[in-house]
Amino acid sequence: MAEWDLVVIGSGPAGESGAVQAARMGKRVVVVEKEPVLGGTAANTGTLPSKTLRETALYLSGYRARGLYGVETTLLHQATVSDFLYRERRVKDMERLRIGQNLQRHGVEVLQGVGSLEDAHTVVVRREGQPERRLTASFILVATGSSPYRPPLYPFGDDRVHDSDEVLELAELPRSIVVVGGGVIGCEYACMFAALGIPVTLVDAKKELLPFLDDEFSALLAQRMSALGIQLRFGHTVDALHMPESPPALLQLTLSGGEVLEAHQVLVASGRTANTAGLGLEEVGVRLGTRGHVEVGATYQTAVPHLYAVGDAIGFPALASTSMEQARVAVLHAFGAPQTLSPILPYGIYTIPEVSMAGETEESLRAKGIPYVAGRAPFSTNPRGQIIGEQHGLLKLLFHRESWKLLGVHVLGELATELVHVGLTAMVAGAGAQLFMETCFNYPTLSEAYKTATHNALLHPASGTR
Ligand SMILES: Cc1cc2nc3c(=O)[nH]c(=O)nc-3n(C[C@H](O)[C@H](O)[C@H](O)COP(=O)(O)OP(=O)(O)OC[C@H]3O[C@@H](n4cnc5c(N)ncnc54)[C@H](O)[C@@H]3O)c2cc1C
Ligand SMILES: NC(=O)c1ccc[n+]([C@@H]2O[C@H](COP(=O)([O-])OP(=O)(O)OC[C@H]3O[C@@H](n4cnc5c(N)ncnc54)[C@H](O)[C@@H]3O)[C@@H](O)[C@H]2O)c1
Numbered sequence: 001m002a003e004w005d006l007v008v009i010g011s012g013p014a015g016e017s018g019a020v021q022a023a024r025m026g027k028r029v030v031v032v033e034k035e036p037v038l039g040g041t042a043a044n045t046g047t048l049p050s051k052t053l054r055e056t057a058l059y060l061s062g063y064r065a066r067g068l069y070g071v072e073t074t075l076l077h078q079a080t081v082s083d084f085l086y087r088e089r090r091v092k093d094m095e096r097l098r099i100g101q102n103l104q105r106h107g108v109e110v111l112q113g114v115g116s117l118e119d120a121h122t123v124v125v126r127r128e129g130q131p132e133r134r135l136t137a138s139f140i141l142v143a144t145g146s147s148p149y150r151p152p153l154y155p156f157g158d159d160r161v162h163d164s165d166e167v168l169e170l171a172e173l174p175r176s177i178v179v180v181g182g183g184v185i186g187c188e189y190a191c192m193f194a195a196l197g198i199p200v201t202l203v204d205a206k207k208e209l210l211p212f213l214d215d216e217f218s219a220l221l222a223q224r225m226s227a228l229g230i231q232l233r234f235g236h237t238v239d240a241l242h243m244p245e246s247p248p249a250l251l252q253l254t255l256s257g258g259e260v261l262e263a264h265q266v267l268v269a270s271g272r273t274a275n276t277a278g279l280g281l282e283e284v285g286v287r288l289g290t291r292g293h294v295e296v297g298a299t300y301q302t303a304v305p306h307l308y309a310v311g312d313a314i315g316f317p318a319l320a321s322t323s324m325e326q327a328r329v330a331v332l333h334a335f336g337a338p339q340t341l342s343p344i345l346p347y348g349i350y351t352i353p354e355v356s357m358a359g360e361t362e363e364s365l366r367a368k369g370i371p372y373v374a375g376r377a378p379f380s381t382n383p384r385g386q387i388i389g390e391q392h393g394l395l396k397l398l399f400h401r402e403s404w405k406l407l408g409v410h411v412l413g414e415l416a417t418e419l420v421h422v423g424l425t426a427m428v429a430g431a432g433a434q435l436f437m438e439t440c441f442n443y444p445t446l447s448e449a450y451k452t453a454t455h456n457a458l459l460h461p462a463s464g465t466r
Helices: 013-024 040-044 047-061 081-105 184-195 215-227 320-334 362-368 383-388 416-428 433-438 449-459
Strands: 004-009 029-033 109-112 114-119 122-126 133-142 146-148 177-180 200-204 231-234 238-242 251-255 260-263 265-268 272-274 307-309 346-349 355-359 372-378 394-400 406-412
Touching: 004 013, 013 029, 013 040, 013 081, 013 133, 013 320, 040 047, 040 081, 040 320, 047 081, 047 184, 133 320, 177 184, 177 251, 177 260, 184 200, 184 215, 184 346, 200 260, 215 231, 215 355, 215 362, 215 394, 215 406, 251 265, 307 320, 346 416, 355 416, 362 372, 362 406, 372 449, 394 449, 406 416, 416 449, 433 449
Parallel strands: 004 029, 004 133, 029 109, 133 307, 177 200, 177 265, 200 231
Antiparallel strands: 114 122, 122 133, 146 272, 238 251, 251 260, 346 355, 355 406, 372 394, 394 406
16 A cells, blocks of 8 residues: 555645645545745745836835825835845745645645655655665656746856846846847746836847736737837847846847847746756656646646646646645545536736736637627726725626627736635626626725626626627
């Protein structure tokens, strides 16, 4: 008999969620983590640090108060790196502590060391200066996450060149920066730096900003990011980088098309690679795809049935939110209580302003030939929006033209990543216009925009239909 019911490799959101789910089912569970701290990318280098830095940038820049009292606030004072990183460290520490306590409370054992497969049922754990440990398991959950992809053009040892992990170890705030890669990471960091008054240029090979967004919101976000002072260079790659020997001479980045950008520092955010090298997965029959992503089926089972993989290790959508859900679904399947992942997943993008969406876009509805009606509620006409000075926010709801079921929700502006959940919950419950008409919302609130957007759709049932 195996020593453990479940061995989890990795303690990020996926590992924690999978381990706790199995422990709740009365299973013997051990989590193997190579780092001395728990929490993975979400707690230590990605989600929480970047969101805390965003709040710090908003606070230090006085961004939320801009234009509210007839005065334009600028930086409260010259922001320093320690201003910038102070709260980031506190939030990180609290999250690590919370995860440790959560695992302990559920009776999950934690082992520090690098895990790899010796055979399909044995995980060997190696830690410098310690004897190797062998863990035999009935089931194994690979939740090893991902790391920034480092294109060979950039000398990452140089302290003017960063990836999204290293950017948290800045020695000083950049005087100007080029961000290469306008995916979610690039856009979020570009906004933070711009809010702090740092000149930012954002370069991306794609022609459109975050093309998975509804076109109207992609364009609106591009407009707001430009208004924040970000120079957008879409449809371009960086073909050459010149690094002068002696700073403060500026870095020179030559774009496809010939333009030369000059900046003090560069942040490269052009995708991520799964942490699967050296795990021994292929040796036991697990298939890996591009950038090392583990190939899995609908219940996160690999080609080896008792071996599951979840989170960033399997690729898209590679979010903390979805990683936790995937792990829960995988563990329930392993221990004989199968469930499926929610069919509608939200996206929350912490740019300045925030953008969030769930369900269909106008483009996806058109492509599927589904008849729809769009209803819009600008925050500038919402009383709470007025109070907080939210001039550019927008909620858009997409309803089925015949059934009036909600098919998609899109929000840009203050608290967009929170507001989206009203629409998400309605969609998961199969509800629509009727629900928003009959629900009493607090007044004044931004959530009330759901009622306004529904009225707008009902008043103009032909607008936005295709
Ligand atoms: C800058 C940034 C911002 C982000 N913002 C958001 C956001 O706002 N919202 C959101 O939902 N998602 C966000 N994400 C994505 C999110 O962080 C990841 O999707 C999530 O952390 C993935 O969880 P995971 O458990 O799969 O992997 P990870 O969190 O990467 O954890 C994997 C763990 O496995 C460990 N490990 C790896 N190999 C081994 C081994 N061989 N042995 C032992 N341990 C090992 C690692 O040390 C790590 O602790 C962001 C990511 C970045 C980089
Ligand atoms: N709020 C959130 O949910 C959030 C925040 C940050 C990160 N994440 C997740 O982290 C993951 C990684 O994010 P990411 O932004 O690094 O990767 P990404 O793959 O989403 O984006 C990378 C971008 O870089 C561009 N690119 C690639 N090579 C290039 C080149 N040579 N020149 C110019 N542009 C180039 C691509 O066109 C793409 O737009 C994503 O899966 C994302 O969902 C989520």
